[in-house]
Amino acid sequence: MPSDTFYTAIDIGNSKIASVVARVGTEGELKILGTGVVPSQGMNKGRIESIDEVRAAIATSLEEAQRYIGRGVVAGVYVGVSGSHITCVNTKDVVQNPGDIKDVDAHLLNQLIQSSFPEVGHTQEVLHVIPIGYDVDGLSGVRNPVGLHADEIQVDAHVVLGDAVVLKNTIKAVESNRVSVQSLVLQSLASAEATLTGDEREMGAVFVDIGAGTTDLAIYRQGSPWYSAVIPVGGNQLTRDLQVALNSSFYMAEEIKLKWGHVYPDMLQGSEDIVIPSYQGQPRRVVQRKQIAEPLNARMVEMLKQILLKVRQSGLRQIPDGGLVITGGCADLAGLQELAIKTLGGPVRIGHPRGISGLPTNLRKPAFSTAVGLLLWGIKHQGERRYYGTGQSTLFGKKSFFSRFKREAKSKAGSEVAAH
Ligand SMILES: Nc1ncnc2c1ncn2[C@@H]1O[C@H](COP(=O)(O)OP(=O)(O)OP(=O)(O)O)[C@@H](O)[C@H]1O
Ligand SMILES: [Mg+2]
Known part of the structure; x- marks a missing residue:
């Protein structure tokens, strides 16, 4: 079995x-082989505040995931990153076909996308360069120019950057467990x-985990990610x-929540009584569920407003027609969908992981959207480099012949986000 x-x-x-460890079978079907979930540390x-704690927690979760499948099948490791060090910028590049090239092929396209690499300071690294769309000889909105003859191509790309130290530490914490980050x-x-869903991406949607x-937060427009931000509250x-x-x-408080x-x-109609156990000498008390809902409501309204603020900072005046999709552990909070509709307007839906038939019940919760999505991302983007780096790497040192003809500097087409 190839790895x-x-x-x-x-x-x-x-x-x-x-x-989560999974295998893609010969028919292309994805099967979950093992899952390991442990409380996060560090x-x-x-x-990462304590690399030893994070490394140890990763080790335990990997061990758990491999428990029934044996060691050695952990391959192609996709690792999620987040944090307010994440920024994004949309770039625009125009390149000319020097004439000795016939049609655009996948290799050329890859080189073209890499020429969208923005200049980054030495403290940052490029995490993703995602093409949004192409203009081919003035024809805009081309999704895939492969096979077309082109004298000139413009590529719009969504570029995500992260702090170099944070990214390196993340890789270090994972790889110190003797697995390799893909x-x-x-x-x-x-x-x-x-x-x-595909429709939501096409119509434009605001997605929050x-x-x-x-x-x-990620905003999708015309099928592609267009804006990304991280709000440091959860x-x-x-x-x-x-x-x-x-x-x-x-x-x-966590248990009660x-x-x-x-x-x-x-x-909340009527009064549902909740017993608060004794704490630090206080006797146990009875409070109404409504009383518990008040502070949670105030904070969540605040968080929803921060989401709307990010949407406005992206350049959009309102949430696009595809609506707001909320996932992540907090998406399970009762009343959230209704509150989001009231605060931001509809449509709003709670997103659960989908796209894998036979997904085990324990992974069907919104808290596991990232883990399941990492697998789907890996399958879709297999073979791609682990991240783009600073641009000083060999790949970018050797400018492609296509990019030699680059004649337009990058422009900040969309957004630049420094979340707080
Ligand atoms: N049923 C629920 N009701 C309310 N809150 C919930 C529920 N289930 C999970 N949560 C909350 O969701 C949060 C955990 O969500 P999740 O597992 O997505 O976080 P995480 O991925 O570990 O964190 P982050 O994405 O911020 O790094 C916790 O604050 C938890 O209290
Ligand atoms: Mg998460």
Whole structure:
């Protein structure tokens, strides 16, 4: 069995580390072979704070994922990255065919895409260069110019950048477990891969994965990612607010949130009583569920407004027709869909991982959209480099002959995002 039929996803989240090993069969079907989910250690909002703790947690989750399949099948490891170090820029490049080339082929196209590489400082690295579309000899909106004869091609690309140190540490934490990282993938793009429908991408949609530490946002237009941002707030903030409101511990507040959390108090009819266990000498108390919903509502409204702010910063005036799709662990919060419709307008839906038949029940939750999406991303982008680097690498040192004819500097077509 060639090793490239095995894929491993590692989602290094703020609350959990999820490893999933899968195999693509001869018919192209994806089968999940093993899953390992452990509490996250040493992470803070996408940054590694203790590499030893993160390495150890990854080791445990990989071990768990391999428990029934034996060692040695962990190959093609795709690792999600997030954090407020992530920025994006949309580039535009015009190149001319020097004449000795006939039709555009996949190789040329690849070189052309690489010529969209923006200039980056030595503290940043390019994570993704994703073509949005092409203009071929003045004909705009070409999705795939392969096979066309072209005297001049313009490529619009969505480029995602990350902090060089954060990315290197992420690779180090994974590879110290004696596995090799095939690619780093922006978590929002991976998660959207498992969640968004083709129609939503085409119509334009705002996608958010609300995890424990970050809210990862991606805007899709005409089928492609067009804007990416990371808002450094997630479910942990909701828990902290509840902790203060109830004067309890974080862990108690988290448990209560998971069991009784609701973000739309008006939907709660009557009074459902909740027992708050004794804490630090306080006797146990009874509160109404509505009281718990109030602080959660206030924070979630704030988070939804931050999402809208990012949409506006991207250059859009409103959420596109494909609507808002919410996934990530917090998407399971009761009342969220209704609150988002009220706050931002519709359509809004909660996104669950899809696109894999026979997906085990434990992976069908929104908290696993990133892990499942990393596998789908890996299959779609197999063979691509793990990330683009600083542009000083051999690949970019040897400018393609196509790019020698580049005559237009990159322009900030869309957005530049530095999330906070
Ligand atoms: N049923 C639920 N109701 C309310 N909140 C939930 C529920 N399930 C999970 N959460 C919250 O979702 C968050 C965890 O989500 P997720 O597993 O997507 O995070 P993560 O991937 O570890 O973090 P991040 O993506 O920020 O790095 C926690 O704050 C948790 O309390
Ligand atoms: Mg996550």
